[in-house]
Amino acid sequence: MIFVVLTLSIAGMAAIAFWAYRNVAPHSDRLPMQWSADGTVNWRAPRLLAIATTPVLMLTIIGLIFVLSRHDHAERNMALLWVSFIGPALQALHMALVARTVENEE
Template sequence: MTIVSIIMAVGFVAVLAAMSVWSAKGLARDQRLPMQWGFDGRATWRAPRDAALAFTPVLAALTLIPTALASLLGPLEGAGARLYLGVLTGMGLAWVGAHALHLWLMARWRRAEGV
C-alpha cells in the first residue's frame, strides 16, 4: 500500500511541476507573477517567476508525501485502504485544480497587462 501511495503522491507532484514548466515558457526569468488577487481583480502582490511557479508544487509535496507515508503507521485493508487512496486522490486532484486555476489567473493577468 505504501509504494502505491508514494507513487501516487510523487505522480501528482510531477504533474504540478510539469504544469509549471509548461507555463514558464515564454516568460522572462526576472518577471514577477501575481500570487494573490484582491476583490477588485487586481494583483495584490507578486513573486519572482520561479518562486511563483514552484510554490504550489512544493506545497503539494509537503502535504501529499507525508500523507502517502502515513500508510506506514499501520496496515490498511479493505474499505480502509480504498478510503485512504480516495483521500489521497482527492487531495492530489484538488492540488491540480488549484494550480490550474492559479496558472489560468496568471495567464489572464498577463493578457490584461499586455505582458
C-alpha cells in the same frame, strides 16, 4: 493503484510547471500570487517561486498525509486521491489566472 495516480499527479504538476515557466508571461520577472475581491493584484512573487509554490505545497501535504495517517491505510489512500486531483487543478487555475492577469496588464 493510488501510487500510480499519485505519481501521475506529480508528473502532471511538473509538466504544468515546466510549461508555465516557458510560456506564461516569459518577459515578467515577478508573477501575481494573490488577488483581492475586485481582481487587483495584492502581491507578486519572483517568477520561479510563483511557479514552484503549488507543487512544493502539494508535495508537503503528501508528506504530511503519509506521516499523519500511517496507521490507517484507507484514510491515507482517500486523502492522497483527493490531493492527486486537487493539486494539478489548483496549479492549472493559478497559472491561468496569472496568464490572464499579465495579458490584461499589457
